[in-house]
Amino acid sequence: MFTIKSLTPVALAVTAALTSQHAWSNELNTDKSSDEMEVIVVTSDFRQSSLDKMPSSITVIDQQQIEDEGAQHFEDLLNSVANFNWSGGSSRAKYFQIRGVGEQEEYQGAPNSSVGYIIDDIDMSGLGMIASMYDLQQVEVLRGPQGTRYGANALAGLIYLKSNDPTDVFEHGAEVSLGDDQLTTFSGFSSGPLTDSGKLLYRVSLQQHQQNGYRDNLYLDRDDTNSRDEFSGRVKLRWYATDDLAIDLSVLHADFNNGYDAWTLDNNGFDTLTDAPGVDKQRTTGGSLKFTYSGAEAFELVSLSSFAQSDTHHGYDGDWANPDYWAARVCEGAPCQYDYTWDKVGDRQTMSQEFRLSSTEAGRLFNNSTDWLVGVYGMKLDEDNDTNEFYNGWGDALTAEYSATNLALFGQLDSDLGRGYALSVGMRVERRDSEYSDSDGDGFEPSETMWGGHIALSKALSDNHESYFRLARGYKAGGFNMSLPVELSDKKEFEAETLYNYELGIKSVWLEGNASTNFSLFYMDRRDQQVSASQQNPLEPQKFILYTENAGSSHNYGAELEGNWYATDNLKVYGTLGWLETAYGDYEYQDKYGGTVDLTGRELAHSPNFTYSAGTTYRTDSGWFANLTASGKSEFYYSDSNDSKSDPYTIFNARIGYETDVWSAYLWGRNLFDEQYGVRGFYFGNEPDIDWADKQYIRFGDPRQLGVTVNVKFM
Template structure:
């Protein structure tokens, strides 16, 4: 079976297109073209009709590349980056906008992260790809649909739904670094009538983490110990009412031992290796009522509870190491640990009314949607750090924020294949924060966002669009600041205007698909995360967020796919980005003024790219080779420490039948040593605390084998 048929046969019969869905004819099965539905969109629109820049990584590509975690596919996304300050990617940047870390309370994400309609923004670490239907990345502000958590864009993970027919599977992977992954799923009908369906999936992943702790004589201080479980229940309660229950549980009990004083990156000396744990339990309940006169009602309820802990050995060594160093004529004494525990609970409720064909307004030209949304987020933090057995930072905090929003969207057929989409969201946020250091904040604010998009179906193969979107990110406050920074206690909301032109095309009788977008982003009151090393106490860092002047990001994205033959598929992406500060100056730890105006933003490479090819023979043999890379980029907004450009190569090859497959795979085949996070500060007392660049490196080369079995 060819690539087109394998990847699109089931999707081609989906008729949940946009306002002109009734005008689209579904091709016969043997001629079906690939149809990719964007689940994160209100209307679950076909990606080729969606007037914005979106990348969708489907189940076939996830399978072709042997991806086990979101970390394994994120380099395929144009103008996308992540900050490696955690054991798994948790902090993301889209088009240069996003966070690099969160060391204190009051979470305030720029990039939304949603798994099966459960909001995990800022908690993207628990992202197994097993039994995942697709990954969607929506670039630019999603002000109409997702509000304050999606200033830069949205990451949406959609797992497979229950099936009417019974299907089951099991998968085992073994590899170097003592990798062991065991996975399994089961799906089918619970009742003979087929009105109640289920699907469950489970994965246990373990590996040592590619670090050798020479002081402790261990190779598992940076371990990955990850459990992921999902369950879905679908109940067709009546002809007009469908209920979907989603349950998820993830327990990532990982180590965190990645920093070295000599920057070799893989041989550590810590006596108290760090941890990076996240335990998340979530549930989502979705009702779809289609019995209304001219409308459909969707209710989305979600709950998520997360306990996470991040601890690291801040001196990156041990008493024997420091005792052997000379600090101003005496043996050094340096021992520092940092430990933060947090508990977060998020509850959301959304009601959404969507027009049906009979409910279209303005002479049947316009689909409409109106909705209400509420979210409550609570997070308690317990921060403790210790320097030479003395407490350094001790902070217990409580944070409670509630958001209320109303939104609407209208999609109007203007004639001559023009479609006008307009959306508006009005949101109010009320928050309360208090901590044991005496800081109390209770800011509230009103915000709004939306979009106007005009698209034109030039012909059956080309669809062009122009889009203006307004996004927003709530303001906030800085806790535990010294008196000299009292003027930075609070910062205001950020606003982002995104202007975008795009062309989505099919070429060569449908054998080549391309999506091209040009964008210009106008950031106003840009929020900048800054840090200062206290010159009087070298172990202490002062962290704060402040507003810079307006700044502008611009660039382009290209996604392409070429069905070179029935057996060969080539795909790739390219991102070009210029993301710089506007007018922004700050003072360093010595009080000197530093002017960053016009400098590139942190974690904003000027180009990102990926290229992959999959070959599948009629006899069942297959192979995939893919490469991805990016240019150099600044690690931080507070200094000029930079990464190096890199390219990594991955491969997978083996044999597949209708019921089983076996293959070998390799990641980072050339053993490229590349950084994913960097700091520039003084951390060596025997060197007089002189500032120096320290780098956290990504995983080296890894080889493994996998056996996958499915049966009906």
């Protein structure tokens, strides 16, 4: 239920919007000019280049698509990105895979992401669940290594969320959504100048989202043990301090207080039996401060500082049932006794500082043909974790401390070679020093120097077709495994992974500018591939041994196609298609019985061969609106440690409504045909009454949901 405390910030924003004396004069996308194709700028790029000129495979989901599809969380947009997947081991999507490379979970060990995740220049890699889509300008997904720009946390690619900036005129808005599963979402924003001179601007956006989480706990007679209780708030200030100095401050606060009761022994999907439902919480406060100085003739100076403090809590009922359930079953001639819970509390703090100089038009090199950029970057990360396991009255606790310092130098040259050719060359050298210790006596101090970068050659084939070839090298730091048994002592540490990505693409405009396509082919050469492995202890089945190790080289390849077509002034059609082939290198491991499992050549986990999406939006001149989308995936392996697979699936969403200059109202439905689809799977023994026999268990995604949304905007 809502509390007065949780609703107060949103209520203030909504009240401010509704009582504004200024009527909004802009039209809400009801004239045909709002549907004309526009230049999309990639804000995560050093120079904020246009998407059609970027020599790389990038998906940009703009604010219009976010609003048309009614996306509330990044999870609602995942299937719109080709060759992108996620692992549903948490209440919200936070473990991502791009082109088959990424994480599936992080139960222990030091943070070491393959997919970077950044919100308004605040690095949240590995903590991606706080991803409200309200008042967001766009979502950017960059595929392939981003070694020059982002370094060690972007081996597979990067997710960048950019919220709307402050405006120089007053804008206010409020939105309410209601739906089944007891869904209620209250949102509001306000933006405008704080001074008469217009040199100091602000923007505030707030959202409170709640729903029960689609699970009925039959044992506790509750329907909210898997609930979502999520608050997100952003504040932005922009100060034009002088004609040559702009200062941008972004502050983010998110408090996600979610339940985690998602697994069942009989795989029925939505009726749980736990007596101690889990939690999945994250409370983050962070900010970024950006100074942009343009007073020098030959260069622009940017200083970017960021800070984030995150408190996390993830826990679950590991026996997935209750004492009464187990006591009614027989284990070795007696009532079963099985009670297991797992709980982890984390505290992460990150601070970073970047300085970079980039050339102006007057500062170009080589006969005014080449832009240049150089920079230095530093980051300090500290994380403490307390992990507790309880099994039949017996407890085991582990306290761990980790710190890492990263220092990097980077540079980039972008040259116009003439005759339609352009060349981009970038490089980054990064040093990481880290330190780890825990209450079991483990301690490591690994340090390493890594490098990455890119070479990209593009060619304008005509005014409407831009081709490119890109070679990028990415890197991911090595690390260590904590609290391993003696028989796995040789796996205490693992090496850094490198990835070479070869990409060929063409970006085109068709039909007199009414249609566009982006197509890319890629080949990835992974060396010292890091693999997450696990073993169930046959003597203590409730316990798992989790560790990371290096496999041999492996190769992923495939293609991505994205398209947009403005068929008429009122009708837009868009879609994506991804094809992906993945394989392990030379990799074998020992199962819990001592047998050898050979995964050499097998496809990687959470790497479907095909991902696809299609959507259409229709707006009438009189204000009626409709959006229909379909998206899906082919089958994929759930895990690196077994051969269980998902089923292929397709999900349909729809949204219809009526829009005016000031207010809009919509009816919407997600997963219209109530498709039952798996987002995470395990294959292990978790039932003592069948002698801990291995069995596949599946966590399913959200079922059908229907609702209504009303919003108002004023100026």
